Amino acid sequence: MSNEKKDAKEKDLEKNTSNAEGKTMTTNQGVKVNDTNNSLKAGERGASLLEDFILREKITHFDHERIPERIVHARGSGAHGYFELYENQEKLTKAGIFTDTSRKTPVFVRFSTVAGSKGSADLARDVRGFAVKFYTEEGVFDLVGNNMPIFFIQDAMKFPDLIHSVKPEPDREIPQAASAHDTFYDFVSHTPETLHNHIWVMSDRAIPRSFRMMEGFGIHTFRLVNKEGKSHFVKFHWKPMLGVKSVTWDEAVKLHGADTDFHRRDLWDAIEAGNYPEWELGIQVVPEEDEHKFEFDLLDPTKLIPEEMVPVQRIGKMTLNRNPDNFFAETEQVAFHPGHIVPGIDFSNDPLLQGRLFSYTDTQLSRLGSPNFHEIPINRPVNEVHNNQRDAHMRMTVNKGKTAYFPNSIGGGCPHLAKMAEGGFTSYEERQDGNKVRARSESFSDHFSQPGIFYRSLEEWEKEHVAEAYSFELGKCTYDHIKKRMLWLINQIDENLAEKVAGNLRMEIPSEIEKPVNQAIGADAGSKTNQPGKRKDYLKNSAALSQTHLKSESIEARKIAFLVSDGFNASEFSKMKNALEKEKAVVNIVASHGGEVKCSENKKHKVDAALMTTESVVFDALYIPGGNKSIDSLMEIAKAKKFINETIKHCKAIAIDSEAEKLFDETYGKDFKKDDAIFINKGPEDFIKAIQMHRNWKREKEAKKIPA
Ligand code: HDD
Numbered sequence: 001m002s003n004e005k006k007d008a009k010e011k012d013l014e015k016n017t018s019n020a021e022g023k024t025m026t027t028n029q030g031v032k033v034n035d036t037n038n039s040l041k042a043g044e045r046g047a048s049l050l051e052d053f054i055l056r057e058k059i060t061h062f063d064h065e066r067i068p069e070r071i072v073h074a075r076g077s078g079a080h081g082y083f084e085l086y087e088n089q090e091k092l093t094k095a096g097i098f099t100d101t102s103r104k105t106p107v108f109v110r111f112s113t114v115a116g117s118k119g120s121a122d123l124a125r126d127v128r129g130f131a132v133k134f135y136t137e138e139g140v141f142d143l144v145g146n147n148m149p150i151f152f153i154q155d156a157m158k159f160p161d162l163i164h165s166v167k168p169e170p171d172r173e174i175p176q177a178a179s180a181h182d183t184f185y186d187f188v189s190h191t192p193e194t195l196h197n198h199i200w201v202m203s204d205r206a207i208p209r210s211f212r213m214m215e216g217f218g219i220h221t222f223r224l225v226n227k228e229g230k231s232h233f234v235k236f237h238w239k240p241m242l243g244v245k246s247v248t249w250d251e252a253v254k255l256h257g258a259d260t261d262f263h264r265r266d267l268w269d270a271i272e273a274g275n276y277p278e279w280e281l282g283i284q285v286v287p288e289e290d291e292h293k294f295e296f297d298l299l300d301p302t303k304l305i306p307e308e309m310v311p312v313q314r315i316g317k318m319t320l321n322r323n324p325d326n327f328f329a330e331t332e333q334v335a336f337h338p339g340h341i342v343p344g345i346d347f348s349n350d351p352l353l354q355g356r357l358f359s360y361t362d363t364q365l366s367r368l369g370s371p372n373f374h375e376i377p378i379n380r381p382v383n384e385v386h387n388n389q390r391d392a393h394m395r396m397t398v399n400k401g402k403t404a405y406f407p408n409s410i411g412g413g414c415p416h417l418a419k420m421a422e423g424g425f426t427s428y429e430e431r432q433d434g435n436k437v438r439a440r441s442e443s444f445s446d447h448f449s450q451p452g453i454f455y456r457s458l459e460e461w462e463k464e465h466v467a468e469a470y471s472f473e474l475g476k477c478t479y480d481h482i483k484k485r486m487l488w489l490i491n492q493i494d495e496n497l498a499e500k501v502a503g504n505l506r507m508e509i510p511s512e513i514e515k516p517v518n519q520a521i522g523a524d525a526g527s528k529t530n531q532p533g534k535r536k537d538y539l540k541n542s543a544a545l546s547q548t549h550l551k552s553e554s555i556e557a558r559k560i561a562f563l564v565s566d567g568f569n570a571s572e573f574s575k576m577k578n579a580l581e582k583e584k585a586v587v588n589i590v591a592s593h594g595g596e597v598k599c600s601e602n603k604k605h606k607v608d609a610a611l612m613t614t615e616s617v618v619f620d621a622l623y624i625p626g627g628n629k630s631i632d633s634l635m636e637i638a639k640a641k642k643f644i645n646e647t648i649k650h651c652k653a654i655a656i657d658s659e660a661e662k663l664f665d666e667t668y669g670k671d672f673k674k675d676d677a678i679f680i681n682k683g684p685e686d687f688i689k690a691i692q693m694h695r696n697w698k699r700e701k702e703a704k705k706i707p708a
């Protein structure tokens with residue numbers, strides 16, 4: 001790429017990139033190395049010598065290559081890109097990224113799971129982190145959000161408890177990257193404020209098809225502040241251009257084995273192929289004077305503002321167009337912080353946000369080892385940094401001059417303070433007046449209404465998946481009293497849902513549970529009870545909460561398996577391949593064997609995956625071209641039939657040519673020939689439309705019976 005086309009951050013990173021192409025190997029001190037395979041010895045069979053500085057340097061560096069993984073969000077994948085604004089938002093904010101439409105602001109994004117370790121599987125049922133670092137001209141702005149619009153707890157004080165409960169149990173370090181265990185449900189069942197985020201985690205949002213197909217949310221209420229100093233409350237949203245899509249739980253379980261890096265690979269491959277993931281940035285704006293107009297408290301991070309009450313205005317677009325050069329240097333060392341804001345953006349008093357403002361710098365000190373983590377290339381702003389902070393581990397900047405204090409005269413008073421006209425940050429002058437209390441507002445104690453709205457807003461198939469997820473998770477718990485508390489709580493959200501789950505567990509829904517329900521808040525603290533109130537049905541449902549609300553016509557980067565063996569029909573194959581590739585889908589030849597496979601015209605085609613090395617769950621749809629020889633040999637392979645059965649079971653689109661019908665008839669396919677997304681001897685058009693739909697959920701009830 002020519003240098004002019006590179007954005008400010010790319011040029012900045014270049015100062016630290018290194019490319020060994022055509023270069024001689026050296027030690028870290030720059031001494032050329034002749035042998036990196038043998039240590040220095042006293043004779044060929046003799047003892048190694050301590051003076052071997054080349055050995056010592058190599059081993060010492062290796063011994064210290066690991067840094068502590070993030071305590072949460074340890075497993076993640078990153079990408080570079082940019083943000084562009086549609087319209088000047090100066091009425092709301094003075095922030096340059098939201099007022100200057102000519103800017104292309106560089107961003108680095110890291111997606112993550114929360115509970116699992118760095119090496120855990122991508123498809124764990126979990127919240128996904130969605131952290132965006134904007135390298136703006138006025139400094140770094142981090143929007144450190146998740147793919148769900150609410151959080152588990154209302155006060156940062158409870159974060160260590162939440163995380164300790166979901167992490168592997170400390171005696172046996174089991175289970176990895178899974179919430180389905182006793183300690184998590186012990187905590188959840190005693191902390192009803194978790195119920196809203198929890199029901200989202202029980203939904204398919206927790207098992208996305210791709211990072212590219214997730215929404216993102218800033219969660220907290222923030223402030224936008226304009227030039228006149230007027231503030232509006234704001235919630236941030238990321239809306240994916242590919243719509244919101246998920247896999248089924250059965251696929252997620254199988255993907256744990258088939259491809260633990262499923263999401264990471266998908267993001268990388270899409271960007272490499274030029275199918276750049278895109279999201280629109282949306283804002284919900286609430287004037288200060290409307291703060292108390294809602295049935296819930298805007299400062300409570302376990303509540304969302306339904307889009308029916310305050311619409312989401314789309315103000316810009318983010319495109320991810322470049323994979324990192326080095327995972328460790330960029331994705332691992334990137335340090336996000338909700339406290340990284342720029343003039344024009346400010347905090348609210350959300351007690352979760354307030355606590356986060358402490359935690360993120362603190363964690364980098366042990367994770368990255370020094371208060372100089374802002375100097376690591378991926379973290380440093382693209383504008384200049386000048387202050388009187390000095391020294392500490394791994395200081396990179398060579399500060400000139402004698403003065404590292406303010407005020408000074410020897411250094412000419414520099415760095416001097418920014419006057420307001422020069423864009424210095426001033427906090428929003430919110431009036432604060434209150435007694436010092438360790439307490440929580442009663443306005444935070446409605447824990448059942450919004451989970452109820454969420455559940456009622458789902459499509460039938462989504463509701464079914466939620467009930468199955470609760471049943472699975474509670475089914476994995478061993479303590480009956482915990483399950484009973486959970487059933488009581490679920491019953492407060494929705495009686496139907498509770499009945500389904502109780503039925504699966506063969507348990508009764510208790511009519512009462514021991515008080516205090518709200519142990520987490522401390523029911524006896526002060527005069528307030530803080531007990532959760534009864535569910536209020538102030539909104540029947542909110543269409544935006546179902547993942548079907550964001551539609552997309554695109555089948556870009558969808559992976560389509562072409563199941564073949566030698567002798568497959570070349571013309572049918574090419575017709576389908578060309579049609580799908582025109583829509584930017586990715587065609588993969590899955591063959592009875594590895595290497596190459598011959599078509600009916602005796603041409604050789606490179607096999608992308610042999611049946612023995614892959615599974616149906618890594619694909620979005622299946623096509624089987626005709627060719628008697630190919631079909632006859634596939635009929636001999638049990639894995640080919642399993643592949644088809646699973647594709648049917650997971651409600652995916654299938655196209656088969658007429659000669660492939662006999663293979664299909666040897667699978668459960670014979671019972672599904674009238675299905676809306678199964679096409680026998682039809683053109684690519686219908687198949688493409690079915691792939692756009694993502695899944696034919698109407699099939700699910702029957703397809704679930706397939707023992708695959
Ligand atoms: Fe957090 C990382 C998102 C509450 C403490 N958090 C982290 C990351 C994301 C979030 C996406 C990973 C960033 C990356 O990719 O490096 N966290 C959230 C959201 C929250 C939230 C959306 C609630 C709305 N977090 C939260 C609380 C605390 C923390 C209440 C502590 C009081 N979070 C951390 C942390 C992490 C972190 C321990 C681990 C690694 C890091 O910060 O850099 O400080």
